[in-house]
Amino acid sequence: MKNLLAGKRVVEKAKIWYLIPIVIILIACVAFGIYAGVNKDFSSGMNIGIDFTGGTMVTVQVGDKLDPQTDRDGKLYNQYVSEVKTIVEANGAKFGYSQITGSGASTSVVVRYGLVDNDKNVAIENAVKEKYVDDSSIEVRSRVIGATASKQLIATAVGSVALSTVLILLYIAFRFRNLFTGLSAVVGLLHDVIMVIAFTVIFNIQINSSFIAALITIVAYSINNTIVVFDRIRFNDKSNKLDNKQLPIKDIANMSVAQTLSRSICTTITTLASIVILAIIGVPSIREFALPVIFGLLAGTFSSIFLAPSLYCNMLSGWDKYSNKRRANKLNKLKEKKAKA
Amino acid sequence: MSNNKSKSTKSSTGKRQFFSKKGSIALFAVLTVLIVLGTVFAFVPLELGITDYKAFVPSIKLGLDLQGGVYAVYDCQRPTTGEGADMTDEAFKLAMNGTAQNLQSLLFSKGFPEAQVTVTESNNQIRVEVPAIEDQDEIFDLIGRPASLEFYETDQEGNKVNENAEPYITGGDVKAANVTMNEGKNAIALEFTSKGAEKFRKATEELNGKYMGIFINKEFIMAPKVNSVIADGKAVIEGDYTYEQAYDYAVKIQSGALTVKLNLLESDTISPTLGGSAKTDGLIAGAIGLLLIIIFLIARYRMLGVAAAISLCYFTITYLFFLSIFPWVQLTLPGIAGILLSIGMAVDANVIIFERVKEQNRMGKRLTESVDQGFKNSTAAILDGNITTIIGAVVLWLLGAAAIKGFAITLLIGIVISLFSSLIVTRLIIKAMFAFNFTNEKLYGTAGAMVDFSLDNDDDAADTTEADEQLAEGSAL
Numbered sequence: 001m002k003n004l005l006a007g008k009r010v011v012e013k014a015k016i017w018y019l020i021p022i023v024i025i026l027i028a029c030v031a032f033g034i035y036a037g038v039n040k041d042f043s044s045g046m047n048i049g050i051d052f053t054g055g056t057m058v059t060v061q062v063g064d065k066l067d068p069q070t071d072r073d074g075k076l077y078n079q080y081v082s083e084v085k086t087i088v089e090a091n092g093a094k095f096g097y098s099q100i101t102g103s104g105a106s107t108s109v110v111v112r113y114g115l116v117d118n119d120k121n122v123a124i125e126n127a128v129k130e131k132y133v134d135d136s137s138i139e140v141r142s143r144v145i146g147a148t149a150s151k152q153l154i155a156t157a158v159g160s161v162a163l164s165t166v167l168i169l170l171y172i173a174f175r176f177r178n179l180f181t182g183l184s185a186v187v188g189l190l191h192d193v194i195m196v197i198a199f200t201v202i203f204n205i206q207i208n209s210s211f212i213a214a215l216i217t218i219v220a221y222s223i224n225n226t227i228v229v230f231d232r233i234r235f236n237d238k239s240n241k242l243d244n245k246q247l248p249i250k251d252i253a254n255m256s257v258a259q260t261l262s263r264s265i266c267t268t269i270t271t272l273a274s275i276v277i278l279a280i281i282g283v284p285s286i287r288e289f290a291l292p293v294i295f296g297l298l299a300g301t302f303s304s305i306f307l308a309p310s311l312y313c314n315m316l317s318g319w320d321k322y323s324n325k326r327r328a329n330k331l332n333k334l335k336e337k338k339a340k341a
Numbered sequence: 342m343s344n345n346k347s348k349s350t351k352s353s354t355g356k357r358q359f360f361s362k363k364g365s366i367a368l369f370a371v372l373t374v375l376i377v378l379g380t381v382f383a384f385v386p387l388e389l390g391i392t393d394y395k396a397f398v399p400s401i402k403l404g405l406d407l408q409g410g411v412y413a414v415y416d417c418q419r420p421t422t423g424e425g426a427d428m429t430d431e432a433f434k435l436a437m438n439g440t441a442q443n444l445q446s447l448l449f450s451k452g453f454p455e456a457q458v459t460v461t462e463s464n465n466q467i468r469v470e471v472p473a474i475e476d477q478d479e480i481f482d483l484i485g486r487p488a489s490l491e492f493y494e495t496d497q498e499g500n501k502v503n504e505n506a507e508p509y510i511t512g513g514d515v516k517a518a519n520v521t522m523n524e525g526k527n528a529i530a531l532e533f534t535s536k537g538a539e540k541f542r543k544a545t546e547e548l549n550g551k552y553m554g555i556f557i558n559k560e561f562i563m564a565p566k567v568n569s570v571i572a573d574g575k576a577v578i579e580g581d582y583t584y585e586q587a588y589d590y591a592v593k594i595q596s597g598a599l600t601v602k603l604n605l606l607e608s609d610t611i612s613p614t615l616g617g618s619a620k621t622d623g624l625i626a627g628a629i630g631l632l633l634i635i636i637f638l639i640a641r642y643r644m645l646g647v648a649a650a651i652s653l654c655y656f657t658i659t660y661l662f663f664l665s666i667f668p669w670v671q672l673t674l675p676g677i678a679g680i681l682l683s684i685g686m687a688v689d690a691n692v693i694i695f696e697r698v699k700e701q702n703r704m705g706k707r708l709t710e711s712v713d714q715g716f717k718n719s720t721a722a723i724l725d726g727n728i729t730t731i732i733g734a735v736v737l738w739l740l741g742a743a744a745i746k747g748f749a750i751t752l753l754i755g756i757v758i759s760l761f762s763s764l765i766v767t768r769l770i771i772k773a774m775f776a777f778n779f780t781n782e783k784l785y786g787t788a789g790a791m792v793d794f795s796l797d798n799d800d801d802a803a804d805t806t807e808a809d810e811q812l813a814e815g816s817a818l
Contacts (some may be wrong), residue, residue: 027409054461068612099409100612110611145468146461152744159743169730175725213748215676220733220752221682223398224726228693231722263696269637270692271685274630275678282622285406285615289674293682 005258005305011250014310021191021307028198035204046155046201049208050096051290052154054147058084058128059101061108061139068100068107080109087127093121094206097285112145117324149209157212161219165189168223176234180319184311185226188303192222195299196292203291210289218296221271225264225304232256233309249316253309261305268301347532365773372651372770375740379658402473404673406457406615410472411480413608415463417601436513436601441467444484445743447595450519451483454747455671467603470611472671477608482496483591490515490597492544495554499561508545509553510537518594518755520587521577527587530580531594545570557597563590615674623677630681631657634688640693652766657688660758670748676751680788683755690727690763694719709775716768723764727756741808 032109042281060080064070081098088095094114101108113124125142132138165186173182196218200207233256240247272294279290360368381387387394391786417437440641441458448471459468471480492510494502514537519624521530533541544553554564565578582590613619621787634653638646660680664670672680698715702708733755 012344035536054459074617097614099614101412102609106609127397134407143466144461144463145460146463148457148459150438150441150460151741153744156740156742160736160740161733163740164733167732167736171729172725208750209744210673210675212745213673213679216591216737216745216748217675217679217682220730221686223733224686224689227726227729231725234716234721249544259700263692266637266641266692266696267685267689270634270688271682273633273685274626274681276684277629277633278622278678278681279624283615283619286619286622286674289678293678 001188003258003261005254005261007205008258009250009254010257010306011253011310014314017306017310020302021195024195024198024202028201030204031204035201039086047204047206050112050114050147051149051205051208052147054145055093055096055114056116056121056124057143057145057210058088058111058125059108059111059141059143060084060111060128060132061102061106061141062104063107063137066100066107067103069103077109081111083107083131084111087131088124091124091127093120093124098323101318128229144208149212154212154307157216161216165219169304169311172227172230180315181230184308184315185223187311188308189219189223191303191307192218192296192299196296199295200292203293206288208222208285208288210285211292214289214292214296217293218300222296222300222303225267225300226308228263229257229304229309230312231300232260233312250313253313257305264274264301264305268297271297277322344785346355360775360776365776368496368769368773368779372766373656375649376654376658379655379662383661394510398661399791401661401665402452402671403613403620404582404671404676405457405472406469407620407677408614408674408720409611409613410470411477411608412468412470412580412611413477413480414606415467415469417467417603417661418608419601431608432467433601437462437465437467440603442599444469447484449669449743449746453483453671454669454743456743466606475610476748477610480608482541485592485595485597487557489556489602490594491556491559492558493554494548495552495564495768497564498765499564501554508556509548510540511538514540515594515597516574518591520591523577523579526579527582528580529582529587529591529594531576531578533574533576535574537607538572541574541576542570555594557593562593565699565811570791580791596703611789619674621679623674627677627681627684634685636689638688645691645771648767648770648774649695649763650689651770652691652762653684653688654763655766656759657684659762660684660755663754663758664751667750667754669747670754671747672751673744680755683752683759687755687759687763690719690723691767692765693722694763696789712771712775716764720764727760730756743805759762 035047038040062076062080066080068074075089077100085095085098088111095307096114099111101110112191115126121142122143128142129140132140154266156219168188168189169182171182172185172194173179178183193215196215199205200211214262214283233253236252236256236259237249240252263320275293275297277289282290366460380550382394382396383395383398386396386399399475417433417440419433437460441460444467445458448458448469453471453682455472457470459470460466461468469480469484471483474483491508493506493508497501510533514533515531516534516537517530517532519530519532521528549570550567552564552566554561563578563580565580578590580587631653635646635650638649638653640646642649660683664672664680670676672744694715698711698717701711701714701718706714718806731753734749734752737745738753741749741775
């Protein structure tokens with residue numbers, strides 16, 4: 001394997017690395033506008049699922065013949081689900097989950113669909129009843145249900161991720177004796193989270209409570225990548241000082257990025273392996289979870305190689321310019337004072 | 342091992358002779374037995390004469406999406422008597438949500454982080470779904486039959502002293518009831534809300550030396566004697582209870598400790614929302630993923646890869662084992678995906694180390710010394726990376742809602758085991774390999790030309806500006 005970044009100047013191309021996420025965010029905004037426009041509803045810009053909105057549960061009590069013991073291969077069950085699903089979607093509601101409840105005579109198919117107004121709920125219930133009107137043994141019920149992802153769940157998820165981000169920032173700043181390392185690592189982390197959200201909007205993937213889990217997973221894993229690169233910068237910086245070479249930090253960063261490149265790629269491959277297979281073989285709701293994670297892992301690889309080190313160098317040089325200016329100003333003022341005196 | 346390429350110092354060469362051939366054979370034998378037996382115990386149920394052994398992987402508890410469970414729907418009502426009977430609609434909604442939270446934390450404490458408690462405000466219903474149980478009655482064993490809880494003055498047998506008295510304490514005043522140990526005996530610990538604590542102080546003042554009868558659903562449960570005035574909102578009910586009795590009482594009191602009254606409307610079993618195949622999909626993806634990772638490791642790192650692959654198998658089995666014994670682990674689909682990711686991440690530490698080993702080797706160091714240096718130089722990065730993840734997981738565990746706590750504990754277990762297997766097990770295996778004189782560098786794929794990392798000069802951005810030079814000086818900060 002040839003090292004593609006060996007000898008390349010990465011951090012000097014910072015503008016490109018900043019531009020790429022901005023372009024993706026813009027595309028996501030446009031996609032949001034299109035989805036909202038097509039549905040003539042602002043909230044449709046994102047495909048928010050039933051876990052957050054709540055919705056309605058239609059119960060079709062079929063009885064014995066649907067009992068898992070009788071309907072072993074689930075053929076009959078699948079048939080009922082797809083029939084109800086067709087009705088739900090024809091009325092413009094979002095299909096959520098389906099499952100079987102009970103056993104024996106009380107065995108029922110339960111289909112949950114997303115929040116719609118009351119008229120539509122009635123229309124759907126009537127349409128399902130109409131569908132099975134010939135079979136007197138089938139009983140249809142409909143019931144409104146609240147959101148399973150409670151406000152508390154979301155609030156504590158956001159709160160704890162925010163707090164852990166701050167703690168991680170402090171830890172890195174402490175370990176690397178340098179606030180800019182922590183800051184750029186955390187910006188890289190935010191970038192990964194924003195990219196996951198952006199891609200989810202662009203591909204209109206349904207957002208359910210598993211999406212929160214996907215975001216937390218990304219937060220947990222992506223900082224790791226960045227740390228490996230910064231650890232190398234720390235190491236090279238130290239040997240640079242020991243050898244009295246006085247290489248500029250940009251050169252050190254470029255070298256470190258290149259040296260850790262094959263590790264970054266290898267780890268991306270090993271972490272992606274299972275999750276990609278899961279996305280390929282899984283049912284749609286599995287893909288709903290796997291795809292955001294895949295986006296996050298790819299975004300994490302990008303940010304740890306290109307974004308965070310560039311940002312770090314820019315912050316350092318910015319800070320240097322600022323402190324030099326301040327020093328110069330102070331000197332000038334002192335000189336002025338002396339001159340006056 | 343008389344390669345003169347080495348630039349190593351004597352002290353670091355001396356350490357390496359730790360493993361004899363016999364010791365190495367023993368190590369490989371133990372690891373092989375552990376992994377093979379572990380795999381068997383993980384997946385194959387055995388009939389061992391008297392007892393049937395259940396494989397531990399299928400005994401890992403799963404969430405509603407993968408395993409299904411039991412649901413119960415409750416109708417919420419305002420309490421008919423006492424405090425709360427005149428709640429406004431807004432206060433009632435708050436009380437309903439509070440009750441749902443209480444139920445959620447009750448279920449969490451019983452080891453069901455993935456249970457779902459859903460409030461539907463439009464029809465005043467609370468829906469409880471508990472995964473991984475099969476019997477409707479089990480849901481009531483867990484959360485009791487939520488009902489009213491009242492404390493009155495009684496005699497020892499539970500006869501009320503004054504039939505028309507208002508209760509001293511009602512459900513909403515009790516925060517939690519748990520089993521505890523007091524002077525070596527099982528006891529029931531009660532914790533009151535701040536409002537309840539004040540009420541309880543008054544009650545114990547008035548009833549000091551008398552009996553306080555506890556009623557659930559108007560039914561007498563017990564009448565502990567009040568021995569002192571309790572002002573801190575924490576009480577312990579002592580008695581000659583077995584653990585089961587104390588537990589049963591605690592559940593009963595806890596289930597009455599709700600601000601709204603719950604009437605059971607219906608309850609039945611539910612099948613997994615993702616269908617039965619999701620679990621199998623996860624296992625297949627994991628198995629294929631593991632295989633791909635092993636192939637990749639061996640192709641890229643040869644013998645080092647073999648060592649990493651062995652410790653990866655060890656990691657996977659150990660991880661699954663710990664997941665099956667930890668009470669707060671309940672896997673949903675995201676949990677399974679988290680495990681798949683940690684399998685990928687478990688090799689990350691080894692990848693970091695091996696890339697370092699390669700570098701050292703190509704710089705002309707001897708293989709054995711390259712390995713030592715590789716481990717040494719990578720430890721900081723590996724620890725820093727994992728500690729940040731541990732910080733995140735601990736915060737999620739402390740602050741997160743029930744389902745997130747479960748996720749955090751899964752993550753934590755994974756990190757700890759992966760650190761152990763990648764830093765210690767892998768290293769032992771590599772050292773054992775060296776004992777067989779497996780030091781031919783071709784076997785390790787580490788030989789090769791050094792990569793030149795010096796920078797291109799013809800690059801567009803190569804013109805080093807003044808700022809950069811200042812930067813080099815100021816980079817120590």
